[in-house]
Amino acid sequence: MFAPVLFVLGALPLISCLPSVKAPYERRIDECTVPTQRKSWTALTSEEKLGYLNADLCLMSTPSKSGIAGAKTLWDELQYAHIIQVPYVHFVGAFLPFHRYFMAIHAHLLKTECNYDGPIPYWDETADVGNIKESAIFDAEYGFGGNGTGSSGCIADGPFADLTLHFKEDLNTTDYCVTRFLNDRGLSSASQENIDTCLAMENYTSIWSCLEGRPHGAGHGGVSGTMVNLFLSPGDPIFYLHHGFLDKLWWDWQALDLTTRLAEIGGNNTASRGGGFPGGGRPGGDFPGNPFGPGDNSSFVPPPGFNISNPSPFPGFPGLGGEPNKAFTDYFYDGGNVTTLNHTLWSAGIVQNITIGDVMDPRSGFVCAEYV
Ligand SMILES: *[C@@H]1O[C@H](CO)[C@@H](O)[C@H](O)[C@H]1NC(C)=O
Ligand SMILES: *[C@@H]1O[C@H](CO)[C@@H](O)[C@H](O)[C@H]1NC(C)=O
Ligand SMILES: *[C@@H]1O[C@H](CO)[C@@H](O)[C@H](O)[C@H]1NC(C)=O
Ligand SMILES: *[C@@H]1O[C@H](CO)[C@@H](O)[C@H](O)[C@H]1NC(C)=O
Numbered sequence: 001m002f003a004p005v006l007f008v009l010g011a012l013p014l015i016s017c018l019p020s021v022k023a024p025y026e027r028r029i030d031e032c033t034v035p036t037q038r039k040s041w042t043a044l045t046s047e048e049k050l051g052y053l054n055a056d057l058c059l060m061s062t063p064s065k066s067g068i069a070g071a072k073t074l075w076d077e078l079q080y081a082h083i084i085q086v087p088y089v090h091f092v093g094a095f096l097p098f099h100r101y102f103m104a105i106h107a108h109l110l111k112t113e114c115n116y117d118g119p120i121p122y123w124d125e126t127a128d129v130g131n132i133k134e135s136a137i138f139d140a141e142y143g144f145g146g147n148g149t150g151s152s153g154c155i156a157d158g159p160f161a162d163l164t165l166h167f168k169e170d171l172n173t174t175d176y177c178v179t180r181f182l183n184d185r186g187l188s189s190a191s192q193e194n195i196d197t198c199l200a201m202e203n204y205t206s207i208w209s210c211l212e213g214r215p216h217g218a219g220h221g222g223v224s225g226t227m228v229n230l231f232l233s234p235g236d237p238i239f240y241l242h243h244g245f246l247d248k249l250w251w252d253w254q255a256l257d258l259t260t261r262l263a264e265i266g267g268n269n270t271a272s273r274g275g276g277f278p279g280g281g282r283p284g285g286d287f288p289g290n291p292f293g294p295g296d297n298s299s300f301v302p303p304p305g306f307n308i309s310n311p312s313p314f315p316g317f318p319g320l321g322g323e324p325n326k327a328f329t330d331y332f333y334d335g336g337n338v339t340t341l342n343h344t345l346w347s348a349g350i351v352q353n354i355t356i357g358d359v360m361d362p363r364s365g366f367v368c369a370e371y372v
């Protein structure tokens with residue numbers, strides 16, 4: 001029971017449109033004996049905050065290990081794993097489980113690569129509605145730094161000032177900075193009213209589409225800049241606190257009826273036009289960077305230079321609304337378009353594939369966390 005499980009990763013698939021990826025490295029993933037504590041950022045002590053910020057800085061300075069071409073650091077690898085599968089993990093049934101897995105990988109790397117054993121924070125966005133500027137999240141000393149400045153919008157202060165990323169939406173590499181355009185209009189989607197509406201949903205497809213709509217749009221749209229980019233958003237360290245918030249909401253909903261909801265999943269594997277939601281249809285259209293759900297883009301604040309008319313910049317993918325990429329859909333193991341517990345979750349080889357069934361209960365297995 002206490003012996004660590006050794007996951008030996010198998011060969012990666014040959015997908016012709018992807019850059020070549022070397023055999024992934026082995027990672028030891030301990031069994032769930034001591035769950036990671038997930039806490040609101042404001043519940044961390046100053047020392048804990050600095051510990052977490054330093055651990056993220058460590059990921060940003062530790063060389064890439066997986067052999068992903070173009071990745072300089074572990075931070076780049078995480079971002080790559082998100083960019084490369086955008087159409088298969090957004091506006092689909094796997095949205096919530098994939099992001100639970102992705103967050104757990106980030107937490108796992110903090111632990112195994114950077115010796116971090118403190119709490120994993122989430123951003124209680126509802127508490128900051130109407131006052132994003134004063135949020136403890138954006139503190140320059142005990143937080144992630146503040147707004148972007150100047151025409152570039154690059155972060156000017158705090159531990160991540162001028163943070164430089166490498167992967168672009170099409171997986172080409174160039175140096176660019178993380179940008180932010182903080183605004184209350186975007187964050188207002190995390191209002192208590194919107195949260196309560198979601199938590200009252202009665203089945204998985206409705207809670208998923210509700211959460212992926214306004215609450216998901218809140219953190220992305222409120223921070224904006226890199227965070228509002230559907231492909232690149234994990235480049236801003238706030239991404240993981242935002243998805244922690246969203247994951248907590250899913251868990252809060254599951255906890256209302258564990259008997260049913262620890263196993264309840266559904267939705268389509270490919271995003272149809274309109275975002276893949278029942279009766280969906282996003283007024284802004286299907287454009288990269290739109291994190292908003294059905295029928296609501298009222299709070300979208302385009303960052304300077306954002307061109308809403310641009311087609312998907314990702315040449316290797318059909319884009320949202322296109323036909324599924326066979327190389328991926330063949331591996332979902334769902335036996336069709338409907339997302340099941342058997343659905344494969346993939347991280348570009350950073351850790352091994354697991355299934356949605358493996359992440360349904362965040363208190364056990366790979367996720368191994370408790371919200372306190
Ligand atoms: C992991 O999942 C990916 C994507 O679904 C798939 O291409 C790959 O073959 C899987 N790897 C293994 C070892 O099953
Ligand atoms: C991106 O990389 C691909 C393949 O390496 C290349 O064909 C393409 O021209 C590059 N695009 C840009 C905008 O640099
Ligand atoms: C963030 O900076 C932009 C200019 O880059 C400014 O328009 C915006 O009002 C600032 N946000 C806040 C919350 O102060
Ligand atoms: C989920 O709930 C919605 C709204 O209440 C309903 O329209 C839909 O049919 C339900 N789906 C399933 C699979 O029960």
Ligand SMILES: *[C@@H]1O[C@H](CO)[C@@H](O)[C@H](O)[C@H]1NC(C)=O
Nearest residue numbers: 205267268272276277278279
């Ligand atoms: C799945 O896709 C079908 C066909 O496009 C659509 O009718 C259905 O509403 C979708 N289901 C969900 C839950 O998005």
Ligand SMILES: *[C@@H]1O[C@H](CO)[C@@H](O)[C@H](O)[C@H]1NC(C)=O
Nearest residue numbers: 283284285297298300302308
């Ligand atoms: C959605 O956003 C786009 C771009 O800002 C805008 O042109 C459009 O009118 C908006 N639609 C609605 C219904 O607000």
Ligand SMILES: *[C@@H]1O[C@H](CO)[C@@H](O)[C@H](O)[C@H]1NC(C)=O
Nearest residue numbers: 305306307308309310311312
């Ligand atoms: C926005 O993108 C569209 C489509 O690529 C292009 O036609 C248009 O010129 C662009 N607008 C600006 C201001 O760059």
Ligand SMILES: *[C@@H]1O[C@H](CO)[C@@H](O)[C@H](O)[C@H]1NC(C)=O
Nearest residue numbers: 332333334335342343344355
């Ligand atoms: C579940 O996935 C495994 C591979 O991971 C596959 O062998 C099996 O057939 C799948 N089961 C169903 C019911 O599709």
Ligand SMILES: *[C@@H]1O[C@H](CO)[C@@H](O)[C@H](O)[C@H]1NC(C)=O
Nearest residue numbers: 270272323324335336337338
């Ligand atoms: C999955 O959905 C796509 C797009 O709607 C459709 O072309 C395909 O036939 C569907 N496949 C199955 C197995 O239902």
Ligand SMILES: [Cu+2]
Nearest residue numbers: 082090099230
């Ligand atoms: Cu995402």
